[in-house]
Amino acid sequence: MTDNINIPQFPEPYWRDSVTFPEFPKLEESINADIGIVGGGITGITTAYLLAKQDVKVALLDAGVILNGTTGHTTAKITAQHGLIYDELIEHFGTNKANMYYQACMEAKQFIEQTIEDLTIDCDYGKEDAYIFTNSDEYTSKLEMEKKAYDKLEIPSELTDHMPIDIPMKSALVMKDQAQFHPLKYLKALVEECKKLGVQFYENTTAVDVEYNKHPTIVTREGNRVTCRYLITASHFPFNDGEGLYFTRMYPDRAYVIAIKSKKDFPGGMYINAESPTRSIRTTSINGEDLWLIGGENHKAGQGKSTMEHYKALQDYATRKFGISDYAYRWSTQDLTTLDKVPYIGRINDDQDAVLIATGFRKWGMTNGTIAAKILSDIIVGSDNPYEELYSPSRFQADPAIKNFTRINADVTKHLIKGKLEYTNHSVKELSQDEATVTRIRGKRAGVYKDKEDKLHALDTTCTHLGCEVEWNSGDRTWDCPCHGSRFSYTGDIVEGPAKKPLDKVELD
Numbered sequence: 001m002t003d004n005i006n007i008p009q010f011p012e013p014y015w016r017d018s019v020t021f022p023e024f025p026k027l028e029e030s031i032n033a034d035i036g037i038v039g040g041g042i043t044g045i046t047t048a049y050l051l052a053k054q055d056v057k058v059a060l061l062d063a064g065v066i067l068n069g070t071t072g073h074t075t076a077k078i079t080a081q082h083g084l085i086y087d088e089l090i091e092h093f094g095t096n097k098a099n100m101y102y103q104a105c106m107e108a109k110q111f112i113e114q115t116i117e118d119l120t121i122d123c124d125y126g127k128e129d130a131y132i133f134t135n136s137d138e139y140t141s142k143l144e145m146e147k148k149a150y151d152k153l154e155i156p157s158e159l160t161d162h163m164p165i166d167i168p169m170k171s172a173l174v175m176k177d178q179a180q181f182h183p184l185k186y187l188k189a190l191v192e193e194c195k196k197l198g199v200q201f202y203e204n205t206t207a208v209d210v211e212y213n214k215h216p217t218i219v220t221r222e223g224n225r226v227t228c229r230y231l232i233t234a235s236h237f238p239f240n241d242g243e244g245l246y247f248t249r250m251y252p253d254r255a256y257v258i259a260i261k262s263k264k265d266f267p268g269g270m271y272i273n274a275e276s277p278t279r280s281i282r283t284t285s286i287n288g289e290d291l292w293l294i295g296g297e298n299h300k301a302g303q304g305k306s307t308m309e310h311y312k313a314l315q316d317y318a319t320r321k322f323g324i325s326d327y328a329y330r331w332s333t334q335d336l337t338t339l340d341k342v343p344y345i346g347r348i349n350d351d352q353d354a355v356l357i358a359t360g361f362r363k364w365g366m367t368n369g370t371i372a373a374k375i376l377s378d379i380i381v382g383s384d385n386p387y388e389e390l391y392s393p394s395r396f397q398a399d400p401a402i403k404n405f406t407r408i409n410a411d412v413t414k415h416l417i418k419g420k421l422e423y424t425n426h427s428v429k430e431l432s433q434d435e436a437t438v439t440r441i442r443g444k445r446a447g448v449y450k451d452k453e454d455k456l457h458a459l460d461t462t463c464t465h466l467g468c469e470v471e472w473n474s475g476d477r478t479w480d481c482p483c484h485g486s487r488f489s490y491t492g493d494i495v496e497g498p499a500k501k502p503l504d505k506v507e508l509d
Helices: 042-052 086-093 095-118 137-152 183-196 307-321 365-381 398-421
Strands: 031-038 058-061 126-134 157-160 171-180 200-202 207-212 216-220 225-233 250-261 270-273 279-286 289-300 326-338 344-347 355-359 435-441 444-450 456-460 471-473 478-480 487-489 494-496
Touching: 031 042, 031 216, 042 058, 042 183, 042 365, 058 225, 086 095, 086 137, 095 171, 095 183, 095 365, 126 137, 137 157, 137 171, 183 200, 225 365, 250 307, 289 307, 307 326, 344 365, 355 365, 435 471
Parallel strands: 031 058, 031 225, 058 200, 126 270, 225 355
Antiparallel strands: 126 171, 157 171, 207 216, 216 225, 250 289, 250 326, 270 279, 279 289, 344 355, 435 444, 444 456, 471 478, 478 487, 487 494
């Protein structure tokens, strides 16, 4: 039971709470660099490290602080087992490209292992088998199809009816010799190495535009510029679309993690189920004890039930299956999925071939973000990379791209119209502390939040990206857009793009 368990009041990932990072200045002037990188997650930092080792001058900008985005909120599995993906990849891309996807993931894993050894990084790295399991007859047959795909691609694996962890299951597919680590201990070491190699880091520096003449130039919110030979957008959602219409070619998906202690011993392994709702299980070490990370509850950003209900569902699951002796952390994350589930990595378009992007990692950012860094750095230094064509952002697979394009944008249209019509009749005066409501102020839809000091924060709920109406996220105290995943704090500031401008404040009478 969890009656006496203290539930964390505010969401905070264990990874960030357990590591102290250096602070970096805000960019206060215009500068030149060989390479400008926007985004301080695993892709941006790894790319900076690879290029700086080759005497390339790199400037890296982050709108907030480094490693506080998707990378800082991961479950940090280093694996090529990205859900039920390989049978689908073979069907849509063919065996050769499906095999390249697997090899890219394994090359990323090997790179991480080698970097840990080269830099002597203490980051709780450990090899683990990765399991996809199911309790569904429907998904039992899907696991059998995935096993056939593994065999076709010569992926070491086993289909089994038993797992080390004591939870109900009918079947499981295990991928051998995968890994896990503490991602921010690893990346902190890369940041320190980057500093030694001359990489310039700038925090609290928001890139808002790109000027593309002979060379690309990053334009910041304050009007400062970074002129460079190549620009890399590694900011989760590309801050510069480059006429690629990426907001129509991806959809944002949220997920949740709770970190608990159990009286049970963790038996090893990494686990994720095949069906919905998703349940992901792994462990890490905290003060010599096992900290169980229970994740899942995927849904489209800004849609569905109250976000606190997702945390509650994970808590109930952990209580039933493992027992909770301490509820240490909770956090959520958001990532993007492309039309064909393969990330977009490479040149943003043919006309702007010095602007590169990496996005659409589908919550498998440790391997996808690392191989992205290798592809991008190879493009810049002129080395051939065998995976460049597979991940090219300009690719288009007719199946399933057309169907998914239609589905994604039909959903956007539905929420665009629905949001304009929805609001409550709740009086702002009836709000309790830490509550929010959507109402109308002077005839216009507005969102109002009352903080712990009884101060009211009123905002225009129209997303500054393309005009959808944001919805309240009670779990993270943010306003989230159901169309393209932009997120804003209760004061209106941008938490995640593609929006470039904050929500407008509304004066209360």
